[in-house]
Amino acid sequence: MEKEILIFGHKNPDTDSICSSLVKERLNKKLGEENCRAVRLGKINKETKYVLDYLKLEEPELIESVNEGQEVILIDHNEFNQSVEGIEKAKVLEVIDHHRIANFETSEPLYYTAKPYGCTSTILFGEYKINNVEISKEEAILMASAIMSDILLLKSPTTTEYDKKALEELEKIAGIDIKEYGLEMLKAGTDLNDFTAKELISLDAKSLDKNGTKFVIAQVNTVSIEDVLTRQEELENAIKEEIEDKGLELFVLAITDILNSNSEIIALGNKVEAVEKAFDKKLENNRTFLEGVVSRKKQILPNIDKHI
Ligand code: MN
Numbered sequence: 465m466e467k468e469i470l471i472f473g474h475k476n477p478d479t480d481s482i483c484s485s486l487v488k489e490r491l492n493k494k495l496g497e498e499n500c501r502a503v504r505l506g507k508i509n510k511e512t513k514y515v516l517d518y519l520k521l522e523e524p525e526l527i528e529s530v531n532e533g534q535e536v537i538l539i540d541h542n543e544f545n546q547s548v549e550g551i552e553k554a555k556v557l558e559v560i561d562h563h564r565i566a567n568f569e570t571s572e573p574l575y576y577t578a579k580p581y582g583c584t585s586t587i588l589f590g591e592y593k594i595n596n597v598e599i600s601k602e603e604a605i606l607m608a609s610a611i612m613s614d615i616l617l618l619k620s621p622t623t624t625e626y627d628k629k630a631l632e633e634l635e636k637i638a639g640i641d642i643k644e645y646g647l648e649m650l651k652a653g654t655d656l657n658d659f660t661a662k663e664l665i666s667l668d669a670k671s672l673d674k675n676g677t678k679f680v681i682a683q684v685n686t687v688s689i690e691d692v693l694t695r696q697e698e699l700e701n702a703i704k705e706e707i708e709d710k711g712l713e714l715f716v717l718a719i720t721d722i723l724n725s726n727s728e729i730i731a732l733g734n735k736v737e738a739v740e741k742a743f744d745k746k747l748e749n750n751r752t753f754l755e756g757v758v759s760r761k762k763q764i765l766p767n768i769d770k771h772i
C-alpha cells in the first residue's frame with residue numbers, strides 16, 4: 465500500500481486550520497493524489513463546529529503525534545512548536561501558509577507556498593485557479609468560512625485585495641449571503657460560557673519561542689469584552705499555572721471584540737514590560753485596552769516580539 469500523506473493545521477486548530485486542511489485534501493484528490501487525508505491536532509472549536517454542522521461534515525480525525533518518516537503537509541502554520549509531536553522526524557512534503565517563517569527546517573526539498581494574504585484558504589483559492597480545478601459548493605463554503613474567520617468579516621487589518629476577491633467569487637459559487645452566514649459563524653464561536661478558564665486561555669493559544677525565551681499569545685473572540693472580564697481572576701490563575709507548567713516568560717491573552725474591532729489584553733509573566741513597550745501603554749490591574757487591535761499576526765505578535 466502506498467504511504468498515506470497527512471494534512472493538518474496547527475495545534476489549537478481554528479477554522480482556517482480545519483477548513484483549509486479539508487479543502488487541500490479535496491484539491492489534491494481532484495489532482496489525482498488519492499492517498500492524502502486531512503486530520504487535526506486538537507479539539508474543534510465552536511465556530512468551526514458551526515461550519516462542519518452546516519455542511520454536515522464529520523470532524524477530521526484527531527492525531528496526537530506522527531512517526532518518523534511520516535509524510536505530511538502543513539497548513540496554516542510552519543513553526544514546529546505549533547505543529548504535531550514528532551514533526552522534527554516527519555517528512556514535510558509541502559507547506560501552505562500565511563504566517564511568518566520561524567523555527568522551521570527540513571532536510572529535504574519541499575513545496576512551500578507562502579503568501580501574506582489574510583487566510584490560507586485565499587492561497588488555496590489561487591491554487592484551484594492555477595490548476596484550473598473547479599470549486600464545488602462545499603469547497604466554496606469551507607474556504608469562505610476560513611477567510612471570514614481569519615479576517616473577521618473583512619474588518620481585520622490583515623485583509624488583502626486577494627481575500628476580498630476570493631470571497632466575492634466564493635460567495636457566487638456558494639449561493640448564500642456569505643456575510644450573514646459569516647456573522648452567525650463568528651457568533652457561534654463567541655459562546656464561551658461552558659469553558660473552564662484553562663480551556664478558554666488555550667482555545668486559540670500560540671506558543672512562541674524567541675532565542676529560547678518561551679511565550680504565548682492567546683486570543684478569544686467575544687461580542688462583549690466586559691463579559692469575559694468578569695472572569696479575570698479565574699483567567700489569571702489559569703494563566704499563572706500555564707506559565708509555571710511550561711516555563712513561560714510571558715503569557716498574553718487578547719480578548720477581542722469582533723463587533724467593534726478592539727481588544728483588551730491581559731498580560732502576566734516576567735516580561736510584561738515587552739507588552740507595555742510594544743503598545744506604549746502601562747498595564748493596570750494586568751490589563752490594557754487596545755483600540756482598533758484585532759490581529760495577533762499583524763498587530764500583536766510583531767510588536768511584542770520586538771521587545772522580548
Ligand atoms: Mn490559524
Ligand code: MN
Pocket residue numbers: 480481540562582583584614
Ligand atoms: Mn490562518
